[in-house]
Amino acid sequence: MGSVCLTLIAVLLLKNSVLACKAPDVVESEKDWWQTAQFYQIYPRSFMDSNGDGIGDINGITSKLDYLKEIGVTAAWLSPIFKSPMVDFGYDISSFYEIQPEYGTIDDLKNLIAKAKNLGLKIILDFVPNHASTENEWFKKSVKREKGFEDFFVWHDGYENPNGGKRLPPSNWIQAFRGSAWEWNDERKQFYLHQFAVQQADLNYRNPLVVEEMKRVLRYWLDMGVAGFRIDAVPVLFEALPDSSGRYPDEPLSGTTNDKDDHDYLTHIYTENQPETLDMVYQWRTVMDDYQRIHGGDTRVLLIETYAPAWFTMPMYGNSTTKGAHLPFNFNLITMLHKGLKATDLEKSIGAWLDKMPAGRTANWVTGNHDQRRTASRYGIELADTMNMLVMMLPGASITYQGEELGMIDGEISWADSVDPAACNSNPQIYEKFTRDPSRTPFQWSNSKNAGFSTAAKTWLPLAAAYETTNVEDERKSPKSHLNIYKALVNLRKQSKLLKNGTYRFKALSDSIFVLERSLNGEKLVLLVNVGNSASTINIRDFDVTLPETMKTSIMNVYSTKSEGITIQAGRIELSPYESLVLVKT
Ligand SMILES: *[C@@H]1O[C@H](CO)[C@@H](O)[C@H](O)[C@H]1NC(C)=O
Ligand SMILES: [Ca+2]
Numbered sequence: 207m208g209s210v211c212l213t214l215i216a217v218l219l220l221k222n223s224v225l226a227c228k229a230p231d232v233v234e235s236e237k238d239w240w241q242t243a244q245f246y247q248i249y250p251r252s253f254m255d256s257n258g259d260g261i262g263d264i265n266g267i268t269s270k271l272d273y274l275k276e277i278g279v280t281a282a283w284l285s286p287i288f289k290s291p292m293v294d295f296g297y298d299i300s301s302f303y304e305i306q307p308e309y310g311t312i313d314d315l316k317n318l319i320a321k322a323k324n325l326g327l328k329i330i331l332d333f334v335p336n337h338a339s340t341e342n343e344w345f346k347k348s349v350k351r352e353k354g355f356e357d358f359f360v361w362h363d364g365y366e367n368p369n370g371g372k373r374l375p376p377s378n379w380i381q382a383f384r385g386s387a388w389e390w391n392d393e394r395k396q397f398y399l400h401q402f403a404v405q406q407a408d409l410n411y412r413n414p415l416v417v418e419e420m421k422r423v424l425r426y427w428l429d430m431g432v433a434g435f436r437i438d439a440v441p442v443l444f445e446a447l448p449d450s451s452g453r454y455p456d457e458p459l460s461g462t463t464n465d466k467d468d469h470d471y472l473t474h475i476y477t478e479n480q481p482e483t484l485d486m487v488y489q490w491r492t493v494m495d496d497y498q499r500i501h502g503g504d505t506r507v508l509l510i511e512t513y514a515p516a517w518f519t520m521p522m523y524g525n526s527t528t529k530g531a532h533l534p535f536n537f538n539l540i541t542m543l544h545k546g547l548k549a550t551d552l553e554k555s556i557g558a559w560l561d562k563m564p565a566g567r568t569a570n571w572v573t574g575n576h577d578q579r580r581t582a583s584r585y586g587i588e589l590a591d592t593m594n595m596l597v598m599m600l601p602g603a604s605i606t607y608q609g610e611e612l613g614m615i616d617g618e619i620s621w622a623d624s625v626d627p628a629a630c631n632s633n634p635q636i637y638e639k640f641t642r643d644p645s646r647t648p649f650q651w652s653n654s655k656n657a658g659f660s661t662a663a664k665t666w667l668p669l670a671a672a673y674e675t676t677n678v679e680d681e682r683k684s685p686k687s688h689l690n691i692y693k694a695l696v697n698l699r700k701q702s703k704l705l706k707n708g709t710y711r712f713k714a715l716s717d718s719i720f721v722l723e724r725s726l727n728g729e730k731l732v733l734l735v736n737v738g739n740s741a742s743t744i745n746i747r748d749f750d751v752t753l754p755e756t757m758k759t760s761i762m763n764v765y766s767t768k769s770e771g772i773t774i775q776a777g778r779i780e781l782s783p784y785e786s787l788v789l790v791k792t
């Protein structure tokens with residue numbers, strides 16, 4: 207091989223050809239921006255309020271772009287900012303082409319995108335294709351059967367009730383926020399489908415006019431200069447067709463709950479993960495790629511929300527002939543972990559993505575979002591830094607939900623203060639099981655009034671109690687704060703070719719000790735994690751005999767008593783309870 211190599215160099219007279227002769231795992235492939243990006247989810251309603259009405263807004267985000275830069279963000283994804291009656295806080299869109307007035311104007315958005323661009327930041331918008339608000343003109347026209355809109359939504363007569371009274375819905379399907387997924391419309395005298403709230407009518411993707419209109423929506427916002435989209439609720443895009451008699455199939459009982467209104471009461475074989483949905487995602491990818499080809503500029507990305515099994519999530523990346531989403535969100539660090547998690551759980555959940563991901567695709571890591579309890583509450587504040595370390599050091603793109611960099615915890619929202627339909631459609635006894643309000647409390651900028659989020663007397667959701675110590679201003683001052691650990695991780699990630707291009711190995715060394723190793727050109731970086739509450743002494747050369755005898759500490763979490771840059775024996779590393787530690791070569 208060596209001589210072939212030399213011959214090649216001699217023949218081609220290329221100075222750098224020697225690289226091509228090394229083993230495949232050391233080729234430093236050029237990566238596109240999104241493949242190593244640090245994505246940051248902004249929940250606009252709770253990020254920053256610029257005009258004192260207690261509600262976050264676009265100008266508030268613009269005023270905090272320096273902060274995004276400070277924490278190393280590549281691209282910020284904004285949860286929906288479109289016109290909406292706010293039944294589901296913007297996920298019920300009454301005009302896909304307009305900005306919700308309380309969030310600002312189109313000009314405010316243009317200003318945000320322009321200022322972000324000056325700082326080298328990209329803005330990504332939320333695309334909510336599955337449904338429109340029943341306040342949307344499209345729905346109103348569909349109710350009236352106006353030409354072109356007759357079949358914009360999923361309509362059905364339902365069935366006569368043999369006992370008399372109200373007509374029966376077309377099938378037993380249940381919506382995400384409790385109760386039937388079918389709602390009677392007395393004007394059109396038919397049921398319409400809503401997989402989410404009654405006010406969120408499912409669009410009919412079997413209608414080519416809907417498909418075209420939604421592509422127009424994508425191009426409209428691409429024209430404003432956005433860098434791509436996060437696509438909401440993709441698995442529920444298509445539903446099964448009715449049979450030849452026009453009857454939609456009932457879904458089978460799951461057997462996991464007796465609560466007949468709970469979405470989990472049924473197994474969703476007809477309302478989720480239908481094959482047509484994959485093709486729609488591929489078509490949206492074509493919209494992105496065509497746009498870039500025509501207008502130039504950087505790759506416009508698609509990040510896809512898919513709470514689905516791997517057999518459906520992985521094909522979202524595309525198949526052998528057609529490209530799909532750049533990044534279908536990897537929710538394994540949410541769905542496969544729980545409080546009291548063990549190192550073996552980490553190994554399983556990480557492996558479940560990396561082992562199943564098709565070759566040549568880019569991984570991504572998510573630990574929280576606006577639909578989940580806060581990471582630091584779900585797994586305990588002990589693991590707040592550890593989860594950030596994993597997200598930043600595992601191969602591929604990282605995704606941070608606003609406040610995770612601070613170790614923000616859930617707010618405590620009473621029944622009276624609850625506003626999330628997932629909570630409000632239940633009752634005071636059970637709402638805490640369903641509510642998403644606790645992770646949506648205002649962002650914590652400082653320990654002053656309303657955590658510096660707003661000057662209003664009352665904010666749209668109450669502040670989380672922890673803001674007096676967990677906030678940007680205070681954490682900036684403390685060297686071992688969650689924020690400063692996060693920033694150190696980001697710096698490491700930005701500087702490290704190894705983290706961008708290196709190979710990976712990971713393993714649970716015991717119930718409580720997890721190790722992740724990244725390697726490139728003989729360089730090695732090790733993340734050691736103790737998820738348990740007792741101290742442990744380990745020999746990481748048992749895991750990798752090629753590791754040097756001594757290594758140097760780099761980044762530690764708040765449970766570590768070690769200092770940065772000290773030399774330790776790889777054969778005998780003492781880890782404190784909950785200690786996480788990044789080691790580099792001396
Ligand atoms: C890939 O997806 C496209 C679009 O859905 C489809 O037409 C094609 O048959 C698929 N190819 C393979 C190999 O599955
Ligand atoms: Ca405001």
Ligand SMILES: [Ca+2]
Binds near residue numbers: 336408409442443
């Ligand atoms: Ca649907």
